Amino acid sequence: MAADHPFVRRELPPDEGRAFFVERGQPFKVEILDDLAARSSASGEPMPPTSVFEHGPFIDLCKGPHVASTGKVGPFKLLSVAGAYWRGDERRPMLQRIYGTVWASQADLDTFLWRREEARKRDHRRLGVQLDLFSFHDVSPGSAFWHPKGQRIWRTLEAAVREVQARRGYEEVSTPILVAGKLWEQSGHWPLYADNMFRLEVEGQPFSLKPMNCPESTFIYRSRVRSYRDLPLRYSEFGRLHRNERSGTLAGLTRVRHFIQDDAHLYVRPDQLGDELRALLGEVKEVYGWFGLQPRYMFGTKPDKALGDPALWEKAEGLILETLRESGATHGIKPKDGTFYAPKIDIYIEDALGREWQMATLQVDLVMLPERFDLTYVDADGQERRPMAIHRAIYGSLERFIGILVEHFAGAFPLWVAPVQAVVIPIADRHAEPARELAAVLRRHGLRVEVDDSDNRMQNKIRLAQEQKVPYMLVLGDREVEARTASPRTRAGEKQPAEGWEALAERLAMEVRERTV
RNA sequence: GCCGACGUAGCUCAGCGGCAGAGCAGCUGUUUCGUAAACAGCAGGUCCUCGGUUCAAAUCCGAGCGUCGGCUCCA
Numbered sequence: 239m240a241a242d243h244p245f246v247r248r249e250l251p252p253d254e255g256r257a258f259f260v261e262r263g264q265p266f267k268v269e270i271l272d273d274l275a276a277r278s279s280a281s282g283e284p285m286p287p288t289s290v291f292e293h294g295p296f297i298d299l300c301k302g303p304h305v306a307s308t309g310k311v312g313p314f315k316l317l318s319v320a321g322a323y324w325r326g327d328e329r330r331p332m333l334q335r336i337y338g339t340v341w342a343s344q345a346d347l348d349t350f351l352w353r354r355e356e357a358r359k360r361d362h363r364r365l366g367v368q369l370d371l372f373s374f375h376d377v378s379p380g381s382a383f384w385h386p387k388g389q390r391i392w393r394t395l396e397a398a399v400r401e402v403q404a405r406r407g408y409e410e411v412s413t414p415i416l417v418a419g420k421l422w423e424q425s426g427h428w429p430l431y432a433d434n435m436f437r438l439e440v441e442g443q444p445f446s447l448k449p450m451n452c453p454e455s456t457f458i459y460r461s462r463v464r465s466y467r468d469l470p471l472r473y474s475e476f477g478r479l480h481r482n483e484r485s486g487t488l489a490g491l492t493r494v495r496h497f498i499q500d501d502a503h504l505y506v507r508p509d510q511l512g513d514e515l516r517a518l519l520g521e522v523k524e525v526y527g528w529f530g531l532q533p534r535y536m537f538g539t540k541p542d543k544a545l546g547d548p549a550l551w552e553k554a555e556g557l558i559l560e561t562l563r564e565s566g567a568t569h570g571i572k573p574k575d576g577t578f579y580a581p582k583i584d585i586y587i588e589d590a591l592g593r594e595w596q597m598a599t600l601q602v603d604l605v606m607l608p609e610r611f612d613l614t615y616v617d618a619d620g621q622e623r624r625p626m627a628i629h630r631a632i633y634g635s636l637e638r639f640i641g642i643l644v645e646h647f648a649g650a651f652p653l654w655v656a657p658v659q660a661v662v663i664p665i666a667d668r669h670a671e672p673a674r675e676l677a678a679v680l681r682r683h684g685l686r687v688e689v690d691d692s693d694n695r696m697q698n699k700i701r702l703a704q705e706q707k708v709p710y711m712l713v714l715g716d717r718e719v720e721a722r723t724a725s726p727r728t729r730a731g732e733k734q735p736a737e738g739w740e741a742l743a744e745r746l747a748m749e750v751r752e753r754t755v
Numbered sequence: 756g757c758c759g760a761c762g763u764a765g766c767u768c769a770g771c772g773g774c775a776g777a778g779c780a781g782c783u784g785u786u787u788c789g790u791a792a793a794c795a796g797c798a799g800g801u802c803c804u805c806g807g808u809u810c811a812a813a814u815c816c817g818a819g820c821g822u823c824g825g826c827u828c829c830a
Contacts, residue, residue, distance in 0.1 A: 317824090318825070319758090319760080320759060320825030321757065321758025322825070323757075323758090326826075327827080328756080334758075335758090335826085363822095363823095368766085375821095376803085379820090379822090427830070434828090434829085434830075449830080450830080484827085486757070486825090486826085487827085489822095577830065578830085665790095668787080669787095693786075693787075694793085695786090696787095696788065697788085697789085697792070699791095701790095702791090704791055713789070725789085725790080733790065
């Protein structure tokens with residue numbers, strides 16, 4: 239780079255260019271040239287000349303453009319080395335790829351690296367250890383072990399969505415984890431997805447751990463004759479799922495083999511579809527609002543290999559689009575991104591670092607559950623009709639959702655989610671008993687509270703609570719014990735005026751109830 | 756699954772053929788303290804596992820497992 243070699247573009251006649259790379263033993267370059275030749279002969283256009291760039295002793299095939307010389311390359315840093323399949327095809331040879339980043343100025347490069355470092359610091363795998371939320375062990379790769387504090391978060395999120403579901407007319411069900419292979423033959427998953435399922439044999443019969451809940455919920459639907467008056471039926475299930483992800487793809491909580499979904503299946507009459515979709519969009523908005531997240535919607539339309547009546551698809555797609563439009567929500571369209579049995583709406587969010595994540599999903603199932611499992615209801619005219627099924631998950635995988643929350647908040651969860659909402663800090667031993675009394679008052683208001691009655695100094699107790707990202711530290715010394723007050727300090731470092739115990743408890747409980755972000 | 760790197764105390768890491776180390780955390784004692792680290796002592800190990808090379812292996816080689824960065828996959 240210091241040598242400042244100029245990049246020189248040269249054009250060679252196609253056959254000469256090809257011969258050049260053959261001679262140098264570069265089969266991949268030759269393949270690209272042959273493809274170009276094949277494409278131009280197919281389109282009838284003349285083969286363009288082969289353009290190469292050279293700088294110093296190095297000559298390579300490239301369409302360009304390039305910067306003028308090696309000295310013009312901005313501040314850069316090489317980041318990593320990894321294998322990459324030739325032309326992205328795993329059946330083809332793997333090449334070594336070197337990753338690097340180049341910026342116009344040193345300041346830009348520094349900013350990029352700083353952001354990268356920030357992301358590393360708030361990595362949920364790192365914070366999960368630091369905050370004692372969960373761990374991973376090689377006795378069960380790809381499956382989280384939830385520690386008490388992580389489980390508190392889990393339970394809190396679960397309770398919150400249960401509350402919404404109860405209010406919105408869901409009924410909770412639970413179905414077996416271990417199911418016969420014939421279920422997946424019926425659903426159509428067996429031939430396609432058997433590799434992704436954990437399979438085992440029970441008394442000579444194939445069984446599997448369920449990778450999804452949907453087929454089993456149809457057994458509850460079919461357990462009796464359904465009337466048009468029964469619909470919509472909304473079955474929610476916190477289903478424990480196992481998917482045999484390939485070992486190299488596992489990553490913390492975001493890509494696991496075992497997870498729990500806040501799943502639900504809604505069985506609706508065609509005339510109810512619009513109302514249900516509207517309600518579901520409202521549900522998504524409500525739930526994501528608790529975390530200050532703005533959902534964005536992506537409409538995935540009919541893929542080429544879709545099953546079912548095209549007219550039905552068209553009708554469903556029309557309804558979805560109309561519902562999205564009238565909801566006023568930001569939405570885009572991903573053509574042909576639906577599943578083979580359903581057009582769908584995927585929900586995306588952007589986190590605090592500007593990264594985009596796919597979260598919830600709503601699928602309008604026209605085929606799989608209704609037809610493959612032969613679902614019917616008796617309509618007003620006495621005729622048997624097919625219901626539609628909506629698959630929906632709001633958090634999606636709880637594991638993944640919590641992982642994303644950890645990174646979004648950098649471990650500093652909103653009060654209502656925080657596993658420890660307040661730590662009471664007695665300054666000296668003589669304040670320990672009143673501190674326990676204060677904690678009892680707070681717990682009566684449903685708050686998750688700990689007392690740090692260790693013989694550490696107050697400063698150290700604050701530091702520890704700060705490291706655990708506890709929202710409130712309640713300091714208790716002679717003055718507070720005398721007045722039956724406590725001096726709150728927030729994890730942002732703000733010192734709040736001393737406050738009476740009962741008033742403090744009510745204030746925090748209110749903040750929890752309102753799910754303030 | 757594929758390519759590459761990594762795996763040492765609970766955590767973060769050093770050591771890289773010749774006695775197993777540090778800081779933090781833990782335990783014990785002293786200290787009772789006013790808003791981000793009191794002091795001292797003690798204890799803590801299958802150096803991921805198995806095999807090989809060597810007089811000698813945490814260290815070198817091979818295989819397996821796991822993790823990380825990518826690739827592919829993600830119904």
